Amino acid sequence: MSGPFPINFLHFGWIDAADVLLVTVLLYQLYKLLRGSVALNVALGLISFYLLYLVVKATGMELLTKILGQFMSVGVLASIILFQQEIRRFLLNVGKATALERMRGWSWGRPTETAPLLVSPFVEAAKSLSNKYTGALICFTQASDLSAFAESGDRLDAEVSKRLLLSIFNKTSPLHDGAVIIANGRIKAARCILPVSENPDVPASLGLRHRAAIGLSEITDAVILVVSEETGAMSLVHHGEVHRNLNTAELKARLGEWLLAVHPGTAAVKIPASPLR
Numbered sequence: 214m215s216g217p218f219p220i221n222f223l224h225f226g227w228i229d230a231a232d233v234l235l236v237t238v239l240l241y242q243l244y245k246l247l248r249g250s251v252a253l254n255v256a257l258g259l260i261s262f263y264l265l266y267l268v269v270k271a272t273g274m275e276l277l278t279k280i281l282g283q284f285m286s287v288g289v290l291a292s293i294i295l296f297q298q299e300i301r302r303f304l305l306n307v308g309k310a311t312a313l314e315r316m317r318g319w320s321w322g323r324p325t326e327t328a329p330l331l332v333s334p335f336v337e338a339a340k341s342l343s344n345k346y347t348g349a350l351i352c353f354t355q356a357s358d359l360s361a362f363a364e365s366g367d368r369l370d371a372e373v374s375k376r377l378l379l380s381i382f383n384k385t386s387p388l389h390d391g392a393v394i395i396a397n398g399r400i401k402a403a404r405c406i407l408p409v410s411e412n413p414d415v416p417a418s419l420g421l422r423h424r425a426a427i428g429l430s431e432i433t434d435a436v437i438l439v440v441s442e443e444t445g446a447m448s449l450v451h452h453g454e455v456h457r458n459l460n461t462a463e464l465k466a467r468l469g470e471w472l473l474a475v476h477p478g479t480a481a482v483k484i485p486a487s488p489l490r
């Protein structure tokens with residue numbers, strides 16, 4: 214069909230239907246990935262530009278088409294730079310879902326039946342640290358591999374104990390800064406650097422320690438235990454959500470419940486599914 218707005222989609226086959234369906238799924242996944250972050254606004258800006266480009270191209274405005282065309286040609290490269298965190302998170306999720314990952318033998322991060330993780334030493338250490346207003350950041354590896362983050366710190370590969378956790382987070386310890394990473398039922402590393410969340414909705418009352426926990430939970434499925442140095446409050450962070458001001462029983466229950474999915478040997482106390490706060 215000719216004219217200023219050529220319409221060529223009257224022949225609509227199964228392939229076109231699948232095409233539209235896949236694009237819809239892709240856009241929805243993209244929205245889920247970017248939801249709650251500044252990147253969503255950037256993506257909306259880029260999409261608006263692209264739609265404008267399509268309109269000016271269809272209407273035959275040559276000069277504007279050329280200018281916007283130049284902009285679009287560098288758009289792919291600009292998007293990779295702008296969205297590197299989100300692309301990384303997307304690829305991590307894809308990698309996690311692949312059969313290859315399942316066949317990897319759960320080598321580094323995943324605990325085996327022979328190495329069940331007991332939550333008690335963590336809960337008791339957190340309680341002790343909380344009473345003394347000593348900050349702590351403990352990341353529990355689930356399905357996502359945290360070895361890249363562990364490599365940013367000091368490798369320990371030590372048995373879990375309340376005493377060791379207290380020693381690490383003691384303010385005079387050279388290991389107290391940064392995060393501890395737990396994997397395969399062992400303390401793999403300390404002093405690790407985590408990615409800080411850029412979510413503008415994170416309350417200003419939460420310091421960098423909490424932001425780092427949120428950041429890691431946004432790109433992996435790790436469960437992160439945080440003790441605030443300022444308030445002594447114990448919190449758990451999972452999938453970008455902070456469950457704040459937990460008491461010992463709540464901490465034990467929630468930790469047991471969340472780690473149970475990957476740590477079949479963990480003793481868990483069931484608690485109501487609703488978010489605590």
Ligand SMILES: Nc1ncnc2c1ncn2[C@@H]1O[C@H](COP(=O)(O)OP(=O)(O)OP(=O)(O)O)[C@@H](O)[C@H]1O
Binds near residue numbers: 348392421422
């Ligand atoms: N990106 C990061 N990765 C790992 N640990 C971090 C990171 N950023 C901060 N931390 C840890 O948090 C500590 C300081 O954070 P900050 O002073 O903001 O916390 P705070 O004010 O005590 O607040 P709160 O403990 O309540 O979150 C650092 O000393 C460090 O141990």
